Amino acid sequence: MCLGIPMRIIECAGWSAQCEGRGVRRQVNLALVDEQPVGTWVLVVQSMAREVLSADEADKIQRALDGVEAALSGERDLSAYFDDLIASPPRRRVVRSG
Template identity: 40%
Template sequence: MCLGVPMQVLESNGFVALCADDSGVSAVDVSLVGEVSEGEWLLVFTGAARERLSEARALDIRDALSALTAALNGDFDPNAHFQDLINREPSLPPHLQALVKKEA
């Protein structure tokens, strides 16, 4: 399985862009999305950009990946990782509601 990672363009040179994420800076093939500009957000799979993202969508994906990493490391906190879902409709499923109440 391959996960897409949101990355922000630092500079572009034809079909290659220098992009950054939380883990560092990488050269990204942008031939599938076309020319990009500094500041744009891209969804990158194994070194190739597959989609342009709004900043809000890029940050949502980054937060979801952060929650996944925390869960894999045993540091999952539903109050932090599902903060945007706790008090909205539809509500969290019962098994996650129980975790939120337990942590609160």
Template identity: 40%
Template structure:
């Protein structure tokens, strides 16, 4: 399984760009998404950008990855802050699955 990591373009180039996330910078293959200007967020899999994302999407993905790190370390402290839209409420099925509950 491969997990995509949001990274920010800090030095664009031709076909490649230096991108940064969590204080680490790496040269990323940009050929699948095209050359992107400085400040663009991309979702990176195995040192290749696969998708251009908004800063909001990058933040949500980063929060989910931080929560995964906490869970793998055996801690749940701080997870609610990473998912403010979910904390403090009962989980809900999406509408396309809710219809199956009433039709049974």
């Protein structure tokens, strides 16, 4: 399984950008999202920017990743990491057959 990591573009040259996120710097291919200005948040999977993110979207993903790390460290109360889901839980979709 691959996780998308929010990264901020710190240098850009065409479809290649130097990005930084979660304490890591990486050269990222921007071919799927086109050239982006410095400061833009992108969702990076295997050194490829898959999606342009708003700062709010990047923050929500960062908190969720922090929550995963906390869970792996044995933390039991994870509500602070997923307050957006707690405030508005996903709806169940009822599928009727026949």
